[in-house]
Amino acid sequence: MCPDLLDPEIIKQDFPIFKRRVYGKRLIYLDNAATTQKPRQVIEAMREFYQDYNANIHRGVYRLSVEATEAFENARKKVAKFINAKESEIIFTKNATEALNLVAYSWGLNNLREGDHILLTEMEHHSNIVPWQLISKYTKAKIDYISIDKEGLLVDDEVDRLMEKRPKIVSITHVSNVLGTINNVKKIVEHAHKIGAITVVDAAQSVPHMQVDVQEIGCDFLAFSGHKALGPLGVGVLYGKRDLLEDMNPFLGGGDMISRVWLENSEWNELPWKFEAGTSSIADVIGLGAAVDYLNSIGISRIRKHEIKLTKYALETLSEISDLKIYGTNNLEQRGAVISFNLANIHPHDLATILDEEGIALRAGHHCAMPLMNKLGVAATARASFYLYNAESDVDALVEGLNKARRIFKL
Amino acid sequence: MSSEIYRDMILDYYRHPRNYGSIEDAEIKVQESNPLCGDDIELYIKFDEEKNVKDIKFKGRGCAISVASASLMTELLKGKKLDDLLSFSKKDLLEALGIETLGLNPVRIKCALLPYKALKIGVYSHIGKKLSEEEKHILDYESESQQD
Structure with missing residues (x-):
């Protein structure tokens, strides 16, 4: 494996929280823009x-x-x-x-x-x-x-x-x-x-x-x-x-x-x-x-590279879901590992509740940026934000969860 | 499982809200919002001469739970007496929605109770009772059913 690339599965071992289960499922933590998990060392x-x-x-x-x-x-x-x-x-x-x-x-x-x-x-x-x-x-x-x-x-x-x-x-x-x-x-x-x-x-x-x-x-x-x-x-x-x-x-x-x-x-x-x-x-x-x-010890530039790769993957796979609107630029050079979106007219809170049941921690709301929400013309968005311990499998779980939401809301 | 909340009845009340709109000459007009998610509701109640609810309407934007809750609540309260509005409890609403036993988390219970909060603030102010901030707080935070 290229030493430049992070292996999130190895990184995860440093974070005790990932041992826990949420509703019997593994924790998929996608709310890193709000707060991040803590490594054992901290x-x-x-x-x-x-x-x-x-x-x-x-x-x-x-x-x-x-x-x-x-x-x-x-x-x-x-x-x-x-x-x-x-x-x-x-x-x-x-x-x-x-x-x-x-x-x-x-x-x-x-x-x-x-x-x-x-x-x-x-x-x-x-x-x-x-x-x-x-x-x-x-x-x-x-x-x-x-x-x-x-x-x-x-x-x-x-x-x-x-x-x-x-x-x-x-x-x-x-x-x-x-x-x-x-x-x-x-x-x-x-x-x-x-x-x-x-x-x-x-x-x-x-x-x-x-x-x-x-x-x-x-x-x-x-x-x-x-x-x-x-x-x-x-x-x-x-x-x-x-x-x-x-x-x-x-x-x-x-x-x-x-x-x-x-x-x-x-x-x-x-x-x-x-x-x-x-x-x-x-x-x-x-x-x-x-x-x-x-x-x-990990290297901040490696983290950035990992996040660019993961964001690219997430933007690609999420854009395949119909009725899903992603906010922000597609230019990965100008984008951090934050993806705000709305799925059809499903309220982000309803999405977050459905995803929660899959062990996915995702933020829904105005993200303490109400003037920006007004500018985007929405009351709220759902937001996935990544960090060094997130893997493509987390994105896959998100996509699966969103498809479940589509089924529940009969889209 | 909390996604059970999204069953057909709730989705139907959400997609086809009953009593949606406003009442120009309503005796009670109240607006409440949930700053957490930006949900927003306006509730209108008009009484007849005997102080029965002649018409009740709501409008606003919100998640499936808050809209379905408002929608169902207006249906439950149409034709009711003013006293019934006063005694209408959280439990009544949550039971009607069928979400009391679903283990819905407190954040989402708050969504379901947004219309209830608007109702209580509106009715109390109509009878000349002003709620303190603390009482308003209890209206949306205490999810356990209790008599008001």
Whole structure:
């Protein structure tokens, strides 16, 4: 077998959850855009922390605390290296949403005012829309949205037109969680920087699946979550350029983010701790470090190759089902491993119920992207999203399940 | 098995919804939605002089379960007294739909209860009782049958 290709059946052995049965059937997990399953190595790293050296970090002088601090900061090193950033530029949050809110509040609130523009796209997740709506309310800055075409790609002319309004900040998703569209963030960041805008990339759907290099993209901020990248729930990451982070006010106040506190005021801690108020989710951060190790051991480019192959197979086999409408582009270079679809007029919730019975975990709903649903003219879609442990046999099971749904609904 | 819910009766009520539409001069007009899946229902009830349901209609978009449920509910309630609408329970609706014993998961039970929630909010507001957020919550989350 070509060493370049992944064998999902071997990968699956690292994930204890695949031993379980769902209604007596094997688990076919196709909801990776929502959260991913955890390899033994991640679960083990967290168990070790709680069992062997559970202690609070940074302030303790005793052995356990030193070990915990080392493991915590070591995870930061791993994450920094993973996206080619400096350690001081990696801030741990509770999730990608909090990371985006951090930028919206700490940067947006202090730098935006009436007459300013914020530039987003129509394909954003609510987490990259709602924080800006809140900031827009406080600052009276106006939000513009780059529209998408029928294929689910950003319209280049619209990018140019809206950049002419000289937005102060441009915040865009790297990969759409609904359409799978991979946006050319590097190009948009370059354009935005030419007009002096600050740039934010929502990389929640890209970092787990493809090589993401913040130096290469050139963005000012980039956010992602750990749990979509085989890591535990409860930890997200914000990358930010050092000079910008230094100029910003803290997002949350509390312990750990200060260097000195008086009754009247406080001095902020150094980066990145200035933005990490209170006790962090230490075990989760350590677990994320283990997830990064795991991804590195497999190789992120191999994962991407595997996903392209699987997405190609899925697009081909799904398109053979009549009355099935797939959203997004067919160009595999511009598409992540996410396939949203509708089958005739069967409501996605009904589809998901029928597929559930076959052990297939598939998402149905608006995927936290209601403006995009409106644009597509649907209330909801069904969505299959793949990862390294998915195989062609999972796609085959999906197709079979959809054919069962056709029979039940007498199509 | 939960796909048993999609038997002919349910599919028929879904494909050919009874009492579909709106009533211009309805005494009760209420709109409810399920933000989870974007399902949306409008319910209209018109009473006669004796406070019996003279006409009841619904419209909206939703999954087979919520549409069939709304469709069946309107059929059950036509001609009923206002008091009957107040005493109409989750159990009554779920039993009529035949989904009480199917082991349908709570998310989908919520679909079935969307029209019920609209009914209760509409009727309560008609008699001048405003439901608190907590009471609304109970309407759609507690799937066990209970007297309202």
